[in-house]
Amino acid sequence: MSINKMSLRIAGAAGQGVESTGAGFSLALSRGGLNLFTMQDYMSRIRGGLNFFQIRVAPNEIFTHTDNIHLLLALNKEAFDTYRTDIVPGGGIIYDQDMKVEDKELEDDGIKAFASPIIEIAEDVGGNRLMTNTAAVAISSGITGFSFEKIGEVIENSFAKKGKQIVEGNLRVAEVAYDFGRDTYYDQFEYHLAEVDRPPRMMINGNQAFSLGALASGCRFISSYPMTPATTIMEILASHAEEYGVLVKQTEDEIAAMCMAIGASHMGVRAMTATSGGGFSLKVEALGLAGMTETPVVIVNVQRPGPSTGLATRTEQGDLRFMLHASQGEFPRLVLTPGTVEQAFEAGARAFNLAEKYQTPVIVLSDQFLGVSSRVLEQDTFDFNGVNIDRGELLRPEDLDKLEEDYQRYVFTETGISPRAIPGSHEKAFYPVTSDEHGPDGHILEDRTNRFRMMNKRMKKLETASIDLWQPELYGPEEADITFVAWGSTYGPLREAVDWLNDDGSSANMLHLPQVWPFPEKRVSEILSGARRVIGVESNFSAQLAGLIREETGFHIGSNILRYDGRPFSPNYITQCLEEERFNAQTI
Amino acid sequence: MSINKMSLRIAGAAGQGVESTGAGFSLALSRGGLNLFTMQDYMSRIRGGLNFFQIRVAPNEIFTHTDNIHLLLALNKEAFDTYRTDIVPGGGIIYDQDMKVEDKELEDDGIKAFASPIIEIAEDVGGNRLMTNTAAVAISSGITGFSFEKIGEVIENSFAKKGKQIVEGNLRVAEVAYDFGRDTYYDQFEYHLAEVDRPPRMMINGNQAFSLGALASGCRFISSYPMTPATTIMEILASHAEEYGVLVKQTEDEIAAMCMAIGASHMGVRAMTATSGGGFSLKVEALGLAGMTETPVVIVNVQRPGPSTGLATRTEQGDLRFMLHASQGEFPRLVLTPGTVEQAFEAGARAFNLAEKYQTPVIVLSDQFLGVSSRVLEQDTFDFNGVNIDRGELLRPEDLDKLEEDYQRYVFTETGISPRAIPGSHEKAFYPVTSDEHGPDGHILEDRTNRFRMMNKRMKKLETASIDLWQPELYGPEEADITFVAWGSTYGPLREAVDWLNDDGSSANMLHLPQVWPFPEKRVSEILSGARRVIGVESNFSAQLAGLIREETGFHIGSNILRYDGRPFSPNYITQCLEEERFNAQTI
Amino acid sequence: MLRPSDFIVYQKPTWCPGNPSCGNFHILSTIRTTLAELNLAPHQAIISSGIGCGSKMPDYTKINGFMGIHGRPLAVASGMALANGEQVVIAITGDGDGYAIGGNHFIHTMRRNINITHIAQNNQVYGLTKGQYSPTSQKGYKSKTSPYGAIEPPINPMTHALAGEASFVSRTFAGDREHMVRIFKEAIQHRGYALVDVLQPCIIFNRVNTYEWYGARVYDVEEDGHDRRDKSAAWRLAQLWGEKIPIGVLYQEERPTYEDQEVALRNGSLVKQELKLLNPVQVEKLKALFL
Amino acid sequence: MLRPSDFIVYQKPTWCPGNPSCGNFHILSTIRTTLAELNLAPHQAIISSGIGCGSKMPDYTKINGFMGIHGRPLAVASGMALANGEQVVIAITGDGDGYAIGGNHFIHTMRRNINITHIAQNNQVYGLTKGQYSPTSQKGYKSKTSPYGAIEPPINPMTHALAGEASFVSRTFAGDREHMVRIFKEAIQHRGYALVDVLQPCIIFNRVNTYEWYGARVYDVEEDGHDRRDKSAAWRLAQLWGEKIPIGVLYQEERPTYEDQEVALRNGSLVKQELKLLNPVQVEKLKALFL
Ligand SMILES: Cc1ncc(C[n+]2csc(CCOP(=O)(O)OP(=O)(O)O)c2C)c(N)n1
């Protein structure tokens, strides 16, 4: 018997409500005080195909899913057939009683067959086949013994908009289904879920957390063009447009999105744009414009697998190097690579400060796995009060009053940072800026000495920004036989892999980089040069961070665990690769 | 007294005919059998400002200009004042007699003042102030003692279109001016030019040479959007559109340019596009489309200094890394970095073969310095007959006849290369291709095992292409105290710097890469690991090739001579940096 | 003789089933019918599409297909048509694809009059990305990115096509297969650029512009005796959108295609020209330019 | 009271001098006059321009300027206008800039009716890149990229602006300063997007469309008693290009701007909103969404 330690996978076709069912059930679990990690696997289509939503519950805090599941809720036959092999012995599978399945075989594998009158209950009790999902969730709840009250609450909330009748219908269906599950199968099933009494907590994913961070730090403008898996950032901000005074502009294309954000930021508003690879590609030219004009701007790239359209709804970390070198010529940029929901919030809260302090584009490089996977966090995890709005060297009207000469936008300084006046904020606040090389006053200037100095000035900001680095985290024992190196969303699966290894008597730790540019050379060199064995873990083909590390430190990571099939890492995948020594392009 | 060993700089405002005068004079010199190198320095404006055209003549073959000049033809006062300090003692300066100058000072510096009735001759003899340039060239010719016949010939050719009267007027002006120069100053001037009797040779620059290579290897389609300094490639091809059956399409923007080239290539036509940094940025998304669909396509980036618009008419090598990583995700691409006019031709001749053999985008990374600087070459330098048109694994109708099943576009192979059928070329030649991940038959496929295999297949092509590398050249003695490393247009100035050093008793050689991707790891490692002292020479801020070398080989080049003021390297700049140990961002 | 079923492939459409189902099903079957009726074998035509629900069309059709990137089908198709004038080139875009991100290619391809049939699947919404408003969504349209209702007037493909000198301007409705077949055929047979804006119900995200909604409004302009050569009349019709929505051919003119006027095509299609080394005369001529 | 000379800076125009000189000189002095007459101090207006000869305007004007990248002035200007509704936002594009590479922003900015004055310096050629044909070059126009003459009909900014629902559609001529001043002033005073297409002779590369050429053809539509509220009449005038070229205001309508309708602007300009931490109520509300 195990309590609050299991993974549930809800699987079916797009349009069958996999996502809403998963989201609803996890919300109920979250409200029930459980620790969760949810992840989604879905195809690029609106209906049909095979998708799943997986909820992992654990007594301790968790940062990842794992490959094995304990309970499968199969909404159709394909889901049943495809995923039953992922179920651990002793696990179970819920399916409609009318589905033709070989329950004999299940038994042989030690898997419990929880055939259930899902549709029947929906139709008979609710009078509506659309209530199937309600029935399915409630049965799952009953089988695991989870609180009916919480399920009921979520049902009430989610159907509230549709009117009392629908709410009541669903509740009736839920009740009957719940009872069926509990009465019929609860005793046979060893994985139980039990409410834990604690103050309400937040269930939140990477895109949401980033958006909160952005709101907290004063983002007031987002111009974007929809692109999976980044769209929800714009959508979240849009839903708060009025309340927080955030202007959300869906544009005609990504070029406009980037340029509008630059225009808004130039006028003094904290501005951002969010997209995925293809959209980022279209922003590349204007990225350089921001670099050259020293306009602060935040660009989020929620990665998905390329090249080109690739696997539009899946995950990968294939864009690291692209972020570092996108756009012609050389200019400073900062690249944040948050690995957890907490770091996603922090990235949102940091990015706008960094952009304004260094007057440069800041790229937040996330990915689908981080963007859509939820965790449950204490309410005070995100320190809203601790957010510090630092606009950098921004001239106030009093400062401008004191100016004796014309204001010079790009005056040379020690740090490379030139105090910024917002156009129109004062009668002295006018000046030209240009994408051409320019003199300190912003006017076009081709002089070669000025060019050297301006290049040095701009690039100097990168050095200045190095004092402000978001330093890598060393997770696990200080000293270990294996040091894994990772960035971005690999954090979760790798962290747990490290735990597993240490629990198993090996010794391992993880060096994780939440910021890759400017490169935290000192810290990385220090750790790696002292490490016994170093293994990179990246969700791409070329081991891009490993390459960057070699370029920046000389340290050569010869063994990399790579994944580039569009699916996120799991601790299982990592430990298996390690065991079987499948390094570099030798994938599983 | 020195014969055929000097540099002449023609300087003045845009609109004064600096370029046409320089081009005309160098053509005459070329026809006179001299060895030349010409370079241009001009501002981003149509009229005004200060531009120059520099012609270097030498008895031996030369690959670069140098910083010192022997004769300055100053078309205005600003040119006079700005450039007189670049004149070597014993050199001279030609200017109109009405220009107010301090000839006393010139004398002190050992510079000869060649005040001349330039405008007067044009007006009095030609009756037309527009003939000033003719007068100026002819005076220069007279002062240096160069053949009047050749000058006359060029004048005839270039004014032929304007009618007999204009030709004759110019010839009369030229005669008088020539005589003036010869009679008044020839004896005082020690730098003479004398016709050399040899078969006619070609005077040609990098953009022209590339275009010839492209034509030779069967380029039949170019879609581009104008962008300095790449526009002339499209213009050259346009001027031959009818004769060579090349379709030249000026598009609405660079995105369309790239996409049209992809569309044309998909239909079986050798296709290209040419641009500079900003335009390349706009092609980034479609670059990935070519990578994913395995469509051959050639993209030329004639670099200019960034970021953004930067210095639009100048030179830099700031885009190396950008070329390697542009576009989301990972896919194979080849990057050629020709360093000389000969290599530019070869790049044109190779690129289309490589693109079709490896079914992938090929980037030709040139720059303004290579693109617009001319050299004089023997007529057989470009081996047109030796050009080999290799379309790679292209299925002929006979091959398709034999097919028993439906044709599969992306069949898995050892080399990663799948035989290509041109759509519509046969009744079996139909298939889908997509920017989404796909199966061997080209249909969309999200399966994870297929994804791994398709990624491996595509990336395998990079390995396959490594047997076909354009290997680095080691110039100079096999063993040397200093080994310089360079790519692209740095070839010329660095080659001469190496010569100077060796002539001076030092010992130096140069490793030059005409292709940077796939990276010629073996050869570079071999040379560098055996080198005594290695110094990188690059026209950018970050020493991008040095970084790549460290990433790929582990070899760390700590000292780099860099230039990023928009001006090309010269042997003087390089040797001075070496002498003063100005490495990395410590520029002159 | 080809039959519509000759264009079926094993890949099953991923569009939303239902009753009624996604308008794309009807467009797909209409394309098959059209190809069959025009007797175009799978290798004789090519579809260049973008990214969006409808852009998956080539994945479900036995034909040459190029599913490119979002917004660029017309640019890719232009390259195809210029390279091989013997292929029938069809560009398929969504409304987002063709009129939002692809708007620049839209306005420039029209005036060039390159021989392309442009089928725009206009469902007035972003389908594949789950329901954001599109440039053709009507004012006030609510979606996750316009929770307060869209505040910009929609783009009108018909007026733009007339302003952009398209030589064939038409609209049809996915709920009327017969009408679609007729228009598709005319568009393919038209020499030059032909726009077919297809009103295509998205049954999942667009709950406003449904089969019924369109069905109650559309009427063919021919019924009113419209003369498709009359541009002023076309301009007036183009502006109608409300109680009555005109479908059919609003405008057609005959004028030379881009290909007709392009010097490099005087000897026929580029793909038909043998790819061989330059001959000695050509080489000498080239060299002479630099002597 | 401001004078035109108050907008002079030390940077000297790099345009081609001559007699007549480049049309941009006249546009520059007209902009200075307009700003002075409207009493707009240098910090009260901003020009967003692209890359091209005319786009260097802000370098020669004492004013806020943003010389961005080729084709994007309208997009940058949109961000500016949305962020700070109190600044006068002027977008300056060339014909290549605004109608070729920037075409997509052109068609979408118009319908939004964001408060921007768009001055398009239409010299029917690519000036800064040395004379290639542009999307407004007339058919047959010869240039280095069209040595056999351009084979596509030019884009017509006027018809596109009408199709694109621009609320102010006008044309003027760089050879007529008085006319320019009047139109610039009207355009800036118009609430919403205002197009001013300026016929601007390029004395170096365009030897066809010269001062004389334009001068002999242009006439103000008001002379003919044109009613600028009449869209059909405007459409007819928009198509004229030949012996007679209409200038002046072809069309104007009053309708709410984008800014008028945007919820985030209900409390005024974004830049006027204090940038401060969320208050506890806001934080609680946000958190509650995830509980
Ligand atoms: C450059 C780029 N930006 C955004 C996307 C994401 N995207 C895919 S389809 C789509 C819009 C779909 O709308 P539409 O073109 O109308 O086609 P529909 O799905 O409605 O048929 C978007 C924005 C993308 N694939 N590429």
Ligand SMILES: Cc1ncc(C[n+]2csc(CCOP(=O)(O)OP(=O)(O)O)c2C)c(N)n1
């Ligand atoms: C992305 C990009 N593509 C191309 C260019 C090169 N370019 C600079 S100005 C220009 C066109 C100029 O024409 P137009 O916009 O009509 O302005 P004009 O110079 O005629 O005033 C071009 C193509 C560029 N700067 N950026």
Ligand code: SF4
């Ligand atoms: S989302 Fe809409 S357009 Fe897309 S397949 Fe479904 S019904 Fe069709």
Ligand code: SF4
């Ligand atoms: S090239 Fe033409 S548009 Fe440009 S500055 Fe000269 S005259 Fe004016």
Ligand SMILES: [Mg+2]
């Ligand atoms: Mg749509």
Ligand SMILES: [Mg+2]
């Ligand atoms: Mg122009």
